[in-house]
Amino acid sequence: MKKFFLVAGVMFISWSSFAQKMISRDTYVHFYSATPVEDIEASLKDGIGLLNTVNNQFVFQLNIASFTFEKALMQEHFNENYMESSKYPKGIFKGTLAGNVDYNKAGRYSVTMKGQMTIHGRDREMAVPATVNVTREGLVEIESTFIVKPSDHDIVIPSLVANKIAKEIEVKVKSTLRAM
Amino acid sequence: MQCKWLMAIAMASAYSLYSFAQQDLLAELDAIAPPPAKTYVFATFKGTRIINQQSVELPASGVGQFVIGHRFGALNDQPLYNLFGLDVAQIRFEYSYSPKKWLNVGAGRSSGSKTYDGFAKVRFTRQSSGSGFNWPVTTAYYTNATIVTTPFSDGFDHYFTDRMAYSHQLLVARKFNESFSFQMAPTLVHFNLVQTATDKNDRWGIAFGGRYKLTQRMALTGEYMMRADPGAWENDPYSNALSIGVDIETGGHVFQFHLTNARSMADPQWMMQTPGQWGKGDVFLGFNITRVFTHVAPEL
Numbered sequence: 184m185k186k187f188f189l190v191a192g193v194m195f196i197s198w199s200s201f202a203q204k205m206i207s208r209d210t211y212v213h214f215y216s217a218t219p220v221e222d223i224e225a226s227l228k229d230g231i232g233l234l235n236t237v238n239n240q241f242v243f244q245l246n247i248a249s250f251t252f253e254k255a256l257m258q259e260h261f262n263e264n265y266m267e268s269s270k271y272p273k274g275i276f277k278g279t280l281a282g283n284v285d286y287n288k289a290g291r292y293s294v295t296m297k298g299q300m301t302i303h304g305r306d307r308e309m310a311v312p313a314t315v316n317v318t319r320e321g322l323v324e325i326e327s328t329f330i331v332k333p334s335d336h337d338i339v340i341p342s343l344v345a346n347k348i349a350k351e352i353e354v355k356v357k358s359t360l361r362a363m
Numbered sequence: 364m365q366c367k368w369l370m371a372i373a374m375a376s377a378y379s380l381y382s383f384a385q386q387d388l389l390a391e392l393d394a395i396a397p398p399p400a401k402t403y404v405f406a407t408f409k410g411t412r413i414i415n416q417q418s419v420e421l422p423a424s425g426v427g428q429f430v431i432g433h434r435f436g437a438l439n440d441q442p443l444y445n446l447f448g449l450d451v452a453q454i455r456f457e458y459s460y461s462p463k464k465w466l467n468v469g470a471g472r473s474s475g476s477k478t479y480d481g482f483a484k485v486r487f488t489r490q491s492s493g494s495g496f497n498w499p500v501t502t503a504y505y506t507n508a509t510i511v512t513t514p515f516s517d518g519f520d521h522y523f524t525d526r527m528a529y530s531h532q533l534l535v536a537r538k539f540n541e542s543f544s545f546q547m548a549p550t551l552v553h554f555n556l557v558q559t560a561t562d563k564n565d566r567w568g569i570a571f572g573g574r575y576k577l578t579q580r581m582a583l584t585g586e587y588m589m590r591a592d593p594g595a596w597e598n599d600p601y602s603n604a605l606s607i608g609v610d611i612e613t614g615g616h617v618f619q620f621h622l623t624n625a626r627s628m629a630d631p632q633w634m635m636q637t638p639g640q641w642g643k644g645d646v647f648l649g650f651n652i653t654r655v656f657t658h659v660a661p662e663l
Contacts, residue, residue, distance in 0.1 A: 235388060253661065344614060
């Protein structure tokens with residue numbers, strides 16, 4: 184009996200230390216479309232991220248309407264005509280982080296984030312390279328730059344403006360997560 | 364024996380809790396950081412004018428807008444000879460700027476009666492949805508002061524202020540869905556000078572306007588200016604302004620094509636002094652082009 188309680192007790196203690204979740208409420212996301220005719224860029228700073236450091240599962244969610252452009256009319260067109268953000272208000276990337284990250288040891292780790300990217304209501308499996316920086320204070324900073332194609336997510340670009348919007352959009356994400 | 368079973372159960376339950384499902388993480392994210400409290404409706408109309416009348420839209424903060432309006436001559440006045448009124452076209456241009464996202468000020472000139480005008484639009488509610496109190500409509504106050512600069516032809520002496528007329532509108536609009544928006548505007552127009560002593564200087568009315576989006580970038584528009592108290596003037600040969608049009612939006616421009624019985628594009632004139640009658644074919648073809656310029660860009 185004593186042995187049982189000892190084992191169960193150890194399991195309970197180690198179980199409670201399993202759940203280490205980290206959160207970011209101010210993830211920065213920036214995208215850039217470069218064409219010979221026009222460059223378009225926008226960014227937001229209120230993306231939300233959750234990371235489970237035990238099983239390396241993550242989910243990042245953004246509010247499409249939070250993207251700020253230099254030109255207000257461009258922002259309106261982005262939301263109304265291209266992203267249809269009243270129908271699809273969120274962009275989500277959820278998956279698993281693959282790589283040997285030791286969350287207890289400060290350092291930079293190269294990882295691959297594999298999962299499902301949902302934009303404009305359409306999913307796409309993606310594997311993006313990322314850098315995880317574990318700081319001495321215990322914060323986890325994730326940085327990643329990757330390509331998103333509007334055509335993968337059924338974003339319709341009329342032929343009239345086809346030469347103004349790149350077929351591959353460069354997206355940059357910077358997220359600082361802290362223990363919940 | 365018992366110990367082993369209990370250990371196995373304990374390990375199994377610990378393991379199932381250990382492997383958090385993806386869906387749980389997403390649901391947990393929604394619970395911790397709920398979606399934004401309020402979403403404001405945007406783009407109730409594609410531009411700051413429906414056809415003749417103003418809409419509740421303003422250019423964004425730091426943005427200026429240039430509008431050129433053309434109003435051709437009557438379609439029933441020798442249409443082929445005058446090329447559908449092109450040869451007797453009137454033109455209006457205006458420039459406005461929004462120092463704040465709820466305030467727009469500008470000035471313009473219409474060639475009809477060589478009218479100069481200054482105007483301001485103040486938006487004070489925004490239609491929204493989400494948590495908290497939500498206004499069901501977007502409302503704005505619009506005011507315009509005009510000066511007619513053509514010489515008087517009645518032989519009397521006139522004050523300068525006789526040339527002036529003012530309009531005030533309370534614009535109330537609702538975006539019902541992605542395709543359909545509707546606006547109502549109680550309107551007051553004040554003419555400093557009227558024809559006879561018994562004529563009223565103040566004319567009231569309600570303006571109705573709506574748009575129906577046919578495609579992402581094209582919409583059908585319509586408006587009607589219903590004047591109250593048609594007996595206010597002894598000599599009133601005018602009709603209510605009725606217009607129908609199409610908006611086409613491209614990258615930086617909005618093109619508006621329309622048919623209307625209003626001859627002038629200056630507010631007091633088209634609101635209360637519209638000469639054309641649809642029944643007789645007094646219809647004028649017109650088009651507006653708007654272009655926005657960003658003067659102060661938001662920080663990225």
